[in-house]
Amino acid sequence: MTLPIILKKNGGKSRSEIRVLVAIEGAVLAISREYFSNKGFLEVTIPHITKATGSCENMDTVFDLDYFGHRAYLLQTGQLFLELLTPILGRVWCYGPSFRAEPKVDKRHLTEFGLVEMEFCGSFEQLLSHMENLISAIVTQMLRLRLKELEVLNVNYHELQKIRPPFKRVTYEQATKILGITWGKDLKRQQEAILVEKFGGKPLIITHHPERMKFFNMKTNDNDPRVVNSADLILPFSGEAIGAAERETEYEKVYQKLEKSTTLKQLQKRGGSIKDFMWYLNHLKQGSLPHSGFGMGVNRVTQFLLGRNDIRMSTTFALNRQTVM
Numbered sequence: 001m002t003l004p005i006i007l008k009k010n011g012g013k014s015r016s017e018i019r020v021l022v023a024i025e026g027a028v029l030a031i032s033r034e035y036f037s038n039k040g041f042l043e044v045t046i047p048h049i050t051k052a053t054g055s056c057e058n059m060d061t062v063f064d065l066d067y068f069g070h071r072a073y074l075l076q077t078g079q080l081f082l083e084l085l086t087p088i089l090g091r092v093w094c095y096g097p098s099f100r101a102e103p104k105v106d107k108r109h110l111t112e113f114g115l116v117e118m119e120f121c122g123s124f125e126q127l128l129s130h131m132e133n134l135i136s137a138i139v140t141q142m143l144r145l146r147l148k149e150l151e152v153l154n155v156n157y158h159e160l161q162k163i164r165p166p167f168k169r170v171t172y173e174q175a176t177k178i179l180g181i182t183w184g185k186d187l188k189r190q191q192e193a194i195l196v197e198k199f200g201g202k203p204l205i206i207t208h209h210p211e212r213m214k215f216f217n218m219k220t221n222d223n224d225p226r227v228v229n230s231a232d233l234i235l236p237f238s239g240e241a242i243g244a245a246e247r248e249t250e251y252e253k254v255y256q257k258l259e260k261s262t263t264l265k266q267l268q269k270r271g272g273s274i275k276d277f278m279w280y281l282n283h284l285k286q287g288s289l290p291h292s293g294f295g296m297g298v299n300r301v302t303q304f305l306l307g308r309n310d311i312r313m314s315t316t317f318a319l320n321r322q323t324v325m
Contacts (some may be wrong), residue, residue, distance in 0.1 A: 013313075020149040021316045024142070024302050025114070027096060032116050032296075033139045035134050041091040041118060046078035048096060052267050052276040053080045057215050059266035061101045071271065075100035077295055079215075080280050082119040083247060086291045092119035098297075107310040108189060108239060110299060110318060119293035124219075124229045124246040127292035128205060131233050131242050132165035133297070135203060139163045142305060155307055162202065169205045170195070172227065184210050206236045215256050216261040218219045218245040231294075238303035238311065244294030251284040 013021070027213070036043070047054075055062045055073040059099065063074040078094045085092050099113040118130070139160050142150070142315035151155050176183050179191050187195075198206050208227040211220060217230035233242035248254050255274075258264055258281075264274060274281075313319035 005273060009240060012036075016078045016152055018316065020152050021302070021314070023128060023146055023149045024305060025298060027142055027146050027314060028138055028301055028305075029114065029116070031138045032093075032095070032134065033138045035140075036091075036093045037117065039091065039130075041093045041120065042089050042269055044078075044082060044083045044085060044094045046075070046093050046096060047093050048075040049073075050075050052263075052265075052272055052281050054078070055263070056211075057263060059263055059270065061103075063101050064270075076100060077115070078117050079119065079293060079295065081165050082117060082293060083291065084280070084283055084289075086119045086121055086293075087287075087289045091118075091120040095163075099294075100284060107312065108300075110311060110315065111149070113315070114298035116296040117293065119247075119291055121289050121291050123290070124231075124292060127244055127246065128169070128207075128231055129165075129304070131205065131231065132167050132203075132242050135167075135233065135235075136165050138301060139305070150305070153306055159201070159307075160305065166201045167233070168199045168206050169207060170199075171207050172209045172321045173208055189239050196234055196236050198261065201236055203236070205231050206234060207231045211257075212233055214245065216257045216263055219248045220253075228294075229236060233296075235300065235304040237242070237307055238300040238314075241300035241304065242294050242296045244292070246290070246292040249288040249290060250282065254282060254284055 028131050033043070049065060049067060049072050050071060051058050052059065052074055054077060056076045062076060065072045065074060075096070076098050078096065082094060093116065096115065097112050099112050100109070102109040102111060115138050143157060143160060147157060169254050173183060175187065175195055179194065181191070208221060208224070209228065209230045210226060214228050214230050218230050221227045221229055229246040231244045233238045235241045248257065258274060258277060267273070267276060299311055299315045303311045308314045
C-alpha cells in the first residue's frame with residue numbers, strides 16, 4: 001500500500017516537495033492565527049470525541065466510536081462548541097482535525113484534514129468580509145514569507161498577486177441560472193469551476209443556498225424563506241474552501257428545523273435521537289446573541305495556493321480510505 005508521503009523513488013513526493021508542503025501548511029495556520037489574534041478572537045481548544053453535535057450536514061460521513069460503551073463520533077466540526085462560547089467571549093476560533101468517512105475517494109476529498117473555524121457576534125455582511133480578508137491575508141503573507149517555497153513547485157505566483165478583496169459574489173439562484181440547472185440541486189465540483197472561470201478565475205462567494213441543503217441552524221433569510229444566510233467561498237483549483245452562515249438563535253425555530261432535518265433522520269437510523277442535541281438546544285433556551293461563523297479547510301487553501309488539481313499533492317500526509325498508517 002503506497003502512502004503519498006513517501007519519497008519519490010517509491011512513487012511519492014520528493015524531499016524538496018515535502019519540505020515545501022510542510023512549510024506551506026504551517027504558514028496557512030500561522031497566518032490564520034495571526035489574523036484572528038489581530039481581530040480580537042480567542043483561540044479555543046475543543047473536544048474531538050463528541051456526540052452528533054460534532055457532525056456536519058451529513059451524518060453518513062461520521063466515524064463511529066465506542067466510547068466506554070456509549071456511541072460517540074470523531075469530530076467533524078467544532079461549530080456548536082464555539083457557538084456556546086460566543087455570547088460569553090464574543091469572538092472565538094479553533095483549529096483541529098476534521099474526520100470524514102467519505103465514501104468516494106477522489107482528487108478533492110481526504111478522510112482527515114485541518115479545519116480552521118470561527119464564530120463571532122456579528123452580521124452576515126461582517127462574516128463575508130472576514131472570509132475575504134482572511135484569504136487575502138493568507139495569500140499576501142504567503143507571497144511575502146514563502147515565495148521561495150512556491151517557486152520550488154513552479155507555482156504561478158503572479159496570479160496570486162492579483163487576489164484582492166472584495167471578491168465577486170453571486171447568489172445560489174443566480175448561479176443556477178448561469179449554469180442552466182434546476183433550482184434546489186447541489187452544485188458539483190465541475191459547476192463550481194465553470195463559475196470561477198466565468199468570473200475571471202478568482203475566488204468567488206456563492207450566497208443564500210436553499211435551506212434543505214444546509215445545516216439545520218443556519219438563519220432563514222428575512223426576504224426569501226426558501227433560503228438561508230449562507231455563503232460558500234469557491235477557490236480556483238480546489239473549489240469550496242470555506243462554508244459560512246449566520247446562525248439561527250431562537251430555540252423554537254432551531255428545534256423545528258432540526259426536527260425536519262436530514263441530519264436528524266440519518267442520526268435516527270444510527271439509533272440516535274434529538275436528545276443528542278439537547279445540550280446545545282438548552283443553551284439556546286437560556287438566550288443567545290446574533291452570531292455568525294465559518295469553517296475553512298486548510299488543505300483546500302493549500303491546493304489553491306499551489307495550483308494543484310489533486311488535493312493529495314497539496315497535503316503532507318494525505319490519508320484516504322486506501323491509505324492509512
